[in-house]
Amino acid sequence: MTTVKAEILAVGDELLYGQTLDTNSHYISGEMDKIGVRVVRRSTVGDNEADILKAFAEAESRADIVLISGGLGPTSDDLTKPCLAKYFGCGIRIHEEALKEVTEFFRKRGRELTELNRQQAALPECCEKITNPLGTAPGMWFDRNGKVFVSMPGVPHEMVHMVQHEVIPRIRRRFTLPVIAHQMIRTAGIGESFLAEKIAPWEESLPPHIHLAYLPSEAGVKLRLTAFGDDPEKIRREFEALCQSILPYAGPYIFGFTDDPLEVVLGKMLIEKGLTLSAAESCTGGHVSHTITSVPGSSAYFLGSVVAYANAIKIKALGVNSDTLAQYGAVSEQTVAEMAIGVRQRFGTDIGVATSGIAGPDGGTPEKPVGTIWIACADRNGVETRKLHFASARLVNIKLTTTSVLNLVRLRIKKGVKD
Amino acid sequence: MTTVKAEILAVGDELLYGQTLDTNSHYISGEMDKIGVRVVRRSTVGDNEADILKAFAEAESRADIVLISGGLGPTSDDLTKPCLAKYFGCGIRIHEEALKEVTEFFRKRGRELTELNRQQAALPECCEKITNPLGTAPGMWFDRNGKVFVSMPGVPHEMVHMVQHEVIPRIRRRFTLPVIAHQMIRTAGIGESFLAEKIAPWEESLPPHIHLAYLPSEAGVKLRLTAFGDDPEKIRREFEALCQSILPYAGPYIFGFTDDPLEVVLGKMLIEKGLTLSAAESCTGGHVSHTITSVPGSSAYFLGSVVAYANAIKIKALGVNSDTLAQYGAVSEQTVAEMAIGVRQRFGTDIGVATSGIAGPDGGTPEKPVGTIWIACADRNGVETRKLHFASARLVNIKLTTTSVLNLVRLRIKKGVKD
Numbered sequence: 041m042t043t044v045k046a047e048i049l050a051v052g053d054e055l056l057y058g059q060t061l062d063t064n065s066h067y068i069s070g071e072m073d074k075i076g077v078r079v080v081r082r083s084t085v086g087d088n089e090a091d092i093l094k095a096f097a098e099a100e101s102r103a104d105i106v107l108i109s110g111g112l113g114p115t116s117d118d119l120t121k122p123c124l125a126k127y128f129g130c131g132i133r134i135h136e137e138a139l140k141e142v143t144e145f146f147r148k149r150g151r152e153l154t155e156l157n158r159q160q161a162a163l164p165e166c167c168e169k170i171t172n173p174l175g176t177a178p179g180m181w182f183d184r185n186g187k188v189f190v191s192m193p194g195v196p197h198e199m200v201h202m203v204q205h206e207v208i209p210r211i212r213r214r215f216t217l218p219v220i221a222h223q224m225i226r227t228a229g230i231g232e233s234f235l236a237e238k239i240a241p242w243e244e245s246l247p248p249h250i251h252l253a254y255l256p257s258e259a260g261v262k263l264r265l266t267a268f269g270d271d272p273e274k275i276r277r278e279f280e281a282l283c284q285s286i287l288p289y290a291g292p293y294i295f296g297f298t299d300d301p302l303e304v305v306l307g308k309m310l311i312e313k314g315l316t317l318s319a320a321e322s323c324t325g326g327h328v329s330h331t332i333t334s335v336p337g338s339s340a341y342f343l344g345s346v347v348a349y350a351n352a353i354k355i356k357a358l359g360v361n362s363d364t365l366a367q368y369g370a371v372s373e374q375t376v377a378e379m380a381i382g383v384r385q386r387f388g389t390d391i392g393v394a395t396s397g398i399a400g401p402d403g404g405t406p407e408k409p410v411g412t413i414w415i416a417c418a419d420r421n422g423v424e425t426r427k428l429h430f431a432s433a434r435l436v437n438i439k440l441t442t443t444s445v446l447n448l449v450r451l452r453i454k455k456g457v458k459d
Numbered sequence: 460m461t462t463v464k465a466e467i468l469a470v471g472d473e474l475l476y477g478q479t480l481d482t483n484s485h486y487i488s489g490e491m492d493k494i495g496v497r498v499v500r501r502s503t504v505g506d507n508e509a510d511i512l513k514a515f516a517e518a519e520s521r522a523d524i525v526l527i528s529g530g531l532g533p534t535s536d537d538l539t540k541p542c543l544a545k546y547f548g549c550g551i552r553i554h555e556e557a558l559k560e561v562t563e564f565f566r567k568r569g570r571e572l573t574e575l576n577r578q579q580a581a582l583p584e585c586c587e588k589i590t591n592p593l594g595t596a597p598g599m600w601f602d603r604n605g606k607v608f609v610s611m612p613g614v615p616h617e618m619v620h621m622v623q624h625e626v627i628p629r630i631r632r633r634f635t636l637p638v639i640a641h642q643m644i645r646t647a648g649i650g651e652s653f654l655a656e657k658i659a660p661w662e663e664s665l666p667p668h669i670h671l672a673y674l675p676s677e678a679g680v681k682l683r684l685t686a687f688g689d690d691p692e693k694i695r696r697e698f699e700a701l702c703q704s705i706l707p708y709a710g711p712y713i714f715g716f717t718d719d720p721l722e723v724v725l726g727k728m729l730i731e732k733g734l735t736l737s738a739a740e741s742c743t744g745g746h747v748s749h750t751i752t753s754v755p756g757s758s759a760y761f762l763g764s765v766v767a768y769a770n771a772i773k774i775k776a777l778g779v780n781s782d783t784l785a786q787y788g789a790v791s792e793q794t795v796a797e798m799a800i801g802v803r804q805r806f807g808t809d810i811g812v813a814t815s816g817i818a819g820p821d822g823g824t825p826e827k828p829v830g831t832i833w834i835a836c837a838d839r840n841g842v843e844t845r846k847l848h849f850a851s852a853r854l855v856n857i858k859l860t861t862t863s864v865l866n867l868v869r870l871r872i873k874k875g876v877k878d
Contacts, residue, residue, distance in 0.1 A: 053670075053672055053685075054672055054674050054683070055485075055488070055501070056488055056492075056498040056499070056500075056501065057488060057489070057492040057498065057641075057685070058485055058486065058487070058488030058489025058490070058491070058492050058498075059489070059492075059674065059681075059683065060674060061480075061482065061485045062481075062484075062485065063480065065481075065503075066474075066477055066480045066481065067477065068477075069474070069475055069476060069477030070476070070477025070478070071477070072477070073476045073477050079475040079476065079477075080475070080504075080505070080510065081475075081502065081503065081504055081510070081514075082474070082475060082502065082503035083500065083501065083502050083503075084484075084500065084501035084502075085499075085500055086498075086499065087672075091499065091500070095500075098517070113651060113652075113673065113675075114651070114652045114655065115651070115652075115655050115673050117670075117671070117672055117673070145850075148828075148848075148850055149848050149849075149850060150848060151653075154652055154653070154656055156652045156655060156656060157652050174851055174852060174855075176652070195675070197851065197852050197854070197855050201852070253473075253478050255478060264478075319766075321745075321748075324749075325748055325749055325751070325752025325753070325757075325761075326740075326745035326746065326747070326748025326749035326750075326751075326752060326764065326766070327745065327749045327752075328745070329740075329744055329745025329748070329749075329766045330743075330744055330745035330746045330748075330749045330857075331745075332744070332745075333744025333745060333766070333768065334744070334853070334854060334857075336819070336820055336821060336853055337821065338744075338768070339768050339769070342744075342768050343768055343769040343771070343772055344765065344766045344767045344768045344769055344772035344776065345745065345765070345766040346763065346764070346765055346766075346776070347738075347745070347748045347752070347763045347764040347765075347766070348763045349752065349757075349758050349761050349762055349763045350758070350762040350763055352762070352807075353762055353763035353806060356805075356806075357763070357765070357776070357805070357806075386775075386776070387772060387775075387776075388771075400755070401755055402755060402756065434753070434755055435753060438749075438753075
């Protein structure tokens with residue numbers, strides 16, 4: 041089987057000038073890798089016709105598929121569409137279906153269609169339109185001399201939706217791809233190098249056709265197994281065995297074997313056990329609640345929270361004892377425990393969690409340096425606390441704390457909250 | 460003055476396969492932009508000799524400076540150094556000063572120098588060594604036929620240190636750089652195409668040496684002016700005039716002329732006016748609070764919030780009337796107004812804001828489709844509400860709502876909260 045090669049092209053001055061971080065190319069890379077398309081090059085060019093046209097020609101010489109993001113907006117600095125029309129030698133005209141879609145998009149939002157927006161429905165005559173239900177710029181699919189060009193909007197969520205629902209299915213139909221399989225092993229509560237040490241014997245036991253990657257983030261370290269082969273059933277059995285054989289090395293840190301993040305796994309556990317949750321947040325400032333409620337349907341188990349930034353709110357809205365605050369301070373085991381107990385009681389939930397710490401960059405002391413954080417989880421059996429220490433930037437500390445507190449709830453539920 | 464052009468080249472399979480997000484190229488882009496070097500292309504290639512050599516030649520044909528990160532590790536898949544030696548046609552041998560540095564690096568950490576590490580001190584004979592005090596791989600500087608190649612390690616903090624302390628000073632000495640300047644104009648509460656229509660006459664008045672870019676995101680549309688010239692003072696005056704002349708077209712939407720996001724601008728306004736803020740969040744589920752508290756020092760004006768996901772919490776923790784909920788529903792002007800008034804009163808703040816809506820993907824009805832969102836802002840003078848309609852993905856709806864509610868507070872403060 042011949043390898044199908046892809047080149048990823050991002051268009052935009054804002055990328056070249058370092059004002060916008062290009063996460064699109066990264067996302068598209070990962071998605072192509074998953075389906076067995078080999079990315080051979082990534083390029084970024086500015087909003088400049090000559091540069092864009094040259095990049096098209098170079099990409100076509102190297103790859104079977106050219107995946108382009110950006111430059112589809114309605115304004116004069118958006119050049120991808122006219123460049124594609126020029127490159128493929130065809131005119132641009134209003135695409136009736138696209139016009140219907142963009143008109144409907146604006147009608148639904150109770151807004152009038154401007155002439156600029158109307159022009160977004162104009163497409164090169166030699167392309168197939170790719171529907172963009174989340175935005176006004178349709179995608180484009182060109183197929184000539186065995187090479188495919190795909191143009192997608194630069195707005196990340198529009199691009200992601202298009203890749204998932206349109207681009208990947210079309211690539212699968214258009215090309216013969218090798219059998220490639222992935223297995224996720226999701227962990228939380230342990231850093232990359234510590235995890236690597238723990239699972240070293242397991243990693244050494246991997247057969248040569250299975251490759252392991254460590255993908256660390258604030259939401260935990262993902263382990264991803266990738267296998268190439270001809271027999272999907274054999275790979276499936278091998279993955280199954282590996283998901284079992286890693287447990288003796290890292291069992292307590294593993295929260296799932298799918299790509300579901302911790303908040304989704306936790307949500308499923310809460311629904312399954314019929315449990316409700318509330319939160320009392322100090323240093324995380326709403327990020328724990330935001331993460332929980334980022335899951336559709338979370339209202340089934342999450343009743344709400346109090347973000348108690350000020351001590352007065354900790355006392356008034358959560359019932360924390362003012363003596364506790366005076367004696368131990370806001371960043372203490374005693375305070376965080378009272379916060380968790382307080383929110384559980386006042387909100388009438390099965391579980392109450394709490395965070396209190398110094399997210400930084402200021403506010404640290406010699407005894408409690410920046411990154412000192414207490415978390416707690418209360419249920420009918422009592423309250424469990426943990427002291428964390430992170431030494432990163434404010435936002436990273438906040439996100440790491442969120443992962444830790446969600447993992448604390450997960451472990452607590454596994455032990456049995458209602459037993 | 461001739462423009463000095465740069466190309467940025469990142470080397471590594473982990474980038475092409477979507478395992479590691481390439482923040483290096485983004486950082487180097489921004490730093491080059493700041494000193495007036497024009498980045499004309501960014502490319503990423505894998506750990507493959509032929510691809511790397513081709514990328515070198517292409518980059519040299521387009522740019523005066525080629526900035527390479529990655530591929531300097533001690534293992535066999537790190538190919539940047541042998542490729543550079545081949546490209547410049549010279550041998551590789553141990554660099555005595557580099558060997559001293561790497562030996563010292565290991566000695567300080569109480570570790571022995573392995574043969575692999577020793578080889579990191581071997582450099583192409585035709586380059587100048589660039590010191591890397593934070594790691595074991597030195598950087599390299601090649602200068603041939605008026606073109607400069609710079610090779611830097613892929614480890615981000617090592618690369619950043621090298622750019623700041625070695626690469627930028629060398630580039631400044633080696634090239635004559637033009638004056639380049641940027642001016643940000645930050646907006647909220649208006650989409651890209653509507654903004655473009657409103658400011659069209661202003662945009663048409665821009666002189667040819669000033670370029671305008673639209674940078675839309677959930678946090679609002681950024682307008683960025685870029686000017687090239689010889690006279691920084693003249694550019695500064697032009698920018699100043701343009702920041703004034705845009706006001707008649709888009710004044711109410713403009714919240715700032717720096718890169719500060721809305722939550723930072725709002726925080727400064729609250730501090731300046733001595734005002735405090737609290738929030739009652741339903742559909743945003745904590746994201747408003749998270750955004751406000753992402754700003755260091757926000758505890759000076761943000762006391763806290765109630766995330767009232769369940770109706771029972773809206774009643775109990777915010778004092779929303781159960782009749783209001785029964786008659787109008789949770790997603791209504793009446794409910795969101797009572798939420799804002801309730802949190803302001805209970806938390807004792809000058810301003811209380813609230814959100815209630817259907818973030819999606821489920822929960823919509825014909826009368827209240829997904830994306831129907833009410834926001835409110837209460838102060839001593841009363842409560843102001845707005846109905847929003849977004850039809851994006853859940854997380855985008857949440858983020859757009861956050862921007863809208865922060866902007867509502869900003870406009871409210873501008874009118875005068877305490878007057």
